[in-house]
Amino acid sequence: MSRNLALGAILSSLVVLAALTSFVWTPYDHAAMNIPDKLQTPNATHWFGTDHFGRDMFSMIMVGARTSIAVALLAVGIGMALGVPLGLAAAARKGTWADELIMRGNDLVFAFPSLVIAILITAVFGPGAVNAIIAIGIFNIPVFARITRGAALSLWEREFIMAARVAGKGAARISAEHILPNVLNLLIVQGTIQFSLGILAEAGLSYVGLGAQPPLPSWGRMLADAQTMVSFAPHMALIPGVAIILTVLGLNLMGDGLRDWLDPRLRVTRG
C-alpha cells in the first residue's frame, strides 16, 4: 500500500469517525447557544473555540461532517446508479441511435454545472440539503456514464466477451456478469474523486445559501456565518476551511493511491 493511500485512508477515516461519533457523542450540544461564551478562540474547554452565538465549534464540525458526507455520498450514489447502467447500455449498443442518444444526453447534462442545476432547483423548490444532493447527483451522472462506456468499449473487443456471446448470453447479461466486474476498480477510483468533489460542491452551495439550511449544521454554512466576523474571529473561518481541505485532500490522496494500487499495469511495471 502506497504512502498516499495510507495517508488518504487515515484522513478520510478520521472524518468518517467524527461524523459517526457525533450521532452518540459531541463535547457540547452543537445547537446550544451560550452568548456569554461567544467568539472564544480555541482553548481547553472549547477545543475549536466558539462562534458568535457561543456554540461549540468542535461539536459543530463533528455534526457538519455528517452533512458533508451524507450529501456527497448520496450524490455519488445517484451518479453511479444512473450513470453506470447508461454507460454499459451505450457501450453494448455502440454506434447505434441508443448510444448516440445517451452520449448526446450526457453532453447536455454536462453543460449544466452543479451550481447552475442547484440554482434551477432552488428557484423551483426553495433551498435545502436535498437540492444539493440532487444537483450534485445529476452532475455526477454523465461523469460515470462516460467513464463506464469508455472502459466497457475496450472490453467488448476482448476474447472472453466473444466467448460469452458464443455461449449465447445477451448483451444485458454480458454487461452485468462480465463487463461490470471488470470496470468496478475504475468506478471505485472515480467514486472517490466524485466524493471529494461533492464535499467541495456541498460546501459551496451551502455557503451561498442553496444547500443545507439552519438548524442543520454544515461546513459551508459555518463559513458563510464567519464571513462578516473574519476580521475579529478568524478561527471561525479557519477551522471549517481546514476541515474541508483535509477531507478533500484525504479523499483525493486515497483516490490516487487506489488507482495505483488497483491498476494491474502499474503493479507489473513496479515489479
Added chain:
Amino acid sequence: MLRYSLKRLLSLILSLAVASLVIFFVIEVAPGDPASFMLGINAQPDTVAALRAELGLDVPKAERYLAWVGGMVTGDFGTSYTYRTPVARMIADRLWVSLPLALYALMLSTLIACPAGIYAAARRGRPGDAVVMGATQLGVAVPNFWFAMMLVLVFAINLRWFGAGGFAGWDKGLLTGLHSLTLPAIALALPQAAILARVMRSALLDILGEDFMRTARAKGLSRRQALWRHAVRNALIPVLTIIGLQFSFLLAGAIIIEQVFYLPGLGRLVFQAISARDLIVVESVVMLLVFAVITVNFMVDLAYALVDPRLRART
C-alpha cells in the same frame, strides 16, 4: 473540415434548443405565481390577473417559450418582473463584472499553471517536482470561496493592499477596476491553476517518452532545447482543451466568489432574482451560463479538429 464543422454546428444548435426547453419548463414548474408574489397576499384577483396579462403570463406555455427563445436570439430577454427594466440590460451591466473576472482568473491560472507544470515535468521525480505536485494536491482541495476569505483577511484587513469587497466600476479607470477584481480573480484562479498544472505536467511526461523526443535529443538538442522546441508545443493541445473547458466553469464559479467580495455580478443578480421570484431573470442567466459552456465546448472541439486531423476523420 467543413463537413465536420457543419455537423458540430448542427449538434450545437440542437443542444442549445434542448437546453432552453429544459430550463424553461423546469422554471415553469415552479410553484407560486410571480404576479401574486409581487402583489402580496391581500391582492384582489382582478389586480393579479391584470398584472399577469401585463407580464405576459396569461399566454399559453408553448407560445411563451417560443417568444422567450425568439427574443433571446434577437437580444431581447424580456422585462424583469421586479425591476421592470429589460433583462438584457441588467445582464449586460452585470456581465461587465463577471466576464472580466472570469477572464482575469483564466489568465492568472494559465500564467501560474504552465510554468509550474513545465518545471515539474522537467524535474520529474526530483524534489522540485514533489513540491509542485504537493502544492497542486493542496490547491485542488481548497474551496475557492474559503481561499477568498483568507485573501481578504491577509491582504485587505491586515495589509490593506486591497479593498475587502465591492467594485469601484470601470468608469474610475481600467487599473482601478482591475485592482478591485484582483483578489477575487486570484481566489478563482487557484484551484483551476492546480488542475491545469497537473494536466500540463502529465501531457509533457507523455510526450517526453515519444520517439521524436529521442530523435530530437539524438540530433544534438539539449534536454532544455528539446523540451521547449518540441515537447511544450505538443503538450499545448490537451492544455488548451482544459483551458477552454475551465472558462465556463470560471464563469459559474465567479457566482460564488462574487458573494465573498460583494461584487455586483451575475451571481448577485441571480440570487436576488431567486428570492424575489423574478423567474425570467433566473431563466435568462441560467441559459446564458449554459450557452457559454456549450459554445466554448464547441469552439474547443473545432480548434482541436483543426490541430489534429485524426479527430475529423473519426467523426
